[in-house]
Amino acid sequence: MTRTFEELVAEAEAVPTEGWDFSWFDGRATEQRPSWGYARAMGERLAGADSALDVQTGGGEVLASARRLPPLTAATEGWPPNVARATALLHPRGAVVVASPEDAPLPFGDAAFGLVVSRHPVTPHWTEIARVLRPGGTYFAQHVGPASAYEVVEHFLGPQPGSSRATRHPDRERAGAEAAGLEVVDLRAERLRMEFHDIGAVVHFLRKVVWMVPGFTVERYRHQLVSLHERITAEGPFVAHSSRHLVEARRPHA
Template identity: 75%
Template sequence: MSSGRNYEDLVEEAVDAPVDGWDFSWFEGRATEERPPWGYAGAMAERLAHASAALDIQTGGGEVLASAAVLPPVTVATEGWPPNVARATALLHPRGAVVVASPEDAPLPFADGAFDLVTSRHPVRTHWQEISRVLRPGGTYFSQQVGPASVVEVAEYFLGPQSEDALSFRDPGRARAAAEAAGLEVVDLREARLRMEFHDIGAVVHFLRKVIWIVPDFTVERYEPRLRELHRRIESGGPFVAHSTRFLIEARTPVGQGTG
């Protein structure tokens, strides 16, 4: 069960690893996460193959969008973090896709009814009114999102018990209500709770550096006592187990409905 490596080496390696983009290959052999049963990337690719104009919101480094074998004639992605904008541009430009630098909370910089497909994997926040506005009548929004109390075991280890508001944040029922309030029809909504295992303290550190909303004020120095204690716990007792939550939502603009 022991990694055979000391705390300092594991943490130094995790701190030195880049955190841009949504490539999680660094975790191979160090952490595992059960995958949702619906296969988002494949299902997204199927929809892209039949679209004429598509928008991928908060594309990260563009990895998921680039994994599709066929992209529509018009393919646009937005991203707010400059290192990811550069990464996504390098990855998607050769495929004929345009990457637009756009802050996460800004209105979408596109005309009403510009797209027949809008996608987003793990958006920080879903701007339902804007999505409804840029979709054509009969257009589809397809998204995999982080669900409520995701990885709460990690958050509570470092921060203590979480409030009910924090635990219910990102509730799929709220997403359905917000989509419907924006004039969309929800045609699919599924949820999954997925097992995660962290096999060394470096994996925990890298995860918290990359997924910054779990422990928003995280630094190695600030949480060193808790990190060292968790290192000892993993070395003696095996992986730290947590659970992520995900939900899939698909919504459509009614045919004949105007945009906005």
């Protein structure tokens, strides 16, 4: 039986949003994965490291997926519900979780880690990353790229300026890393297909990824939600495209 707009939206509004577990989307939305397999590649680097920091760990799910963590492993996270979730998940693995706002200096001493990792940081703070890496250490991360899921963004906010579309561009991130004294050894970008099969998936996505449509609520954007629900019902899945890039940078030896 076809579910109504109200039923789909009510269900999506009731789903918890903490952490980076996206299993609720199974059967309701899909996103093509980058070819490089970030979690697997991150796990390989963690297995060979003696110390590591995961920046903006979310609920700790990606870091916890690694089979082996270094003897010294720390993670930072700024959102209190995620701090609690990451602590419960990572403490049994011997990792410490530090509550730290994403825009604050990293709460660690200089040259503290041989490896820094991050999956989808809001903003990579290159000078801080370079500072906490010891000489010869590596930053390995997957970043959100420019104009990611902008089909969704522009449905709700209207056409976005070119300057907005250019943020997070890989070339800018290379320049930022190099300005901080890091050597970029790998930088790869891909644009990937996303499909939303019902309006509930769109609502949950915007509640979870809060920077896409700042201040999103169902009531505030009800008109846009209804029109998109009707479009999905008539035409099938709403298609968007995410943007991702893989970054590997090294702090040179002195």
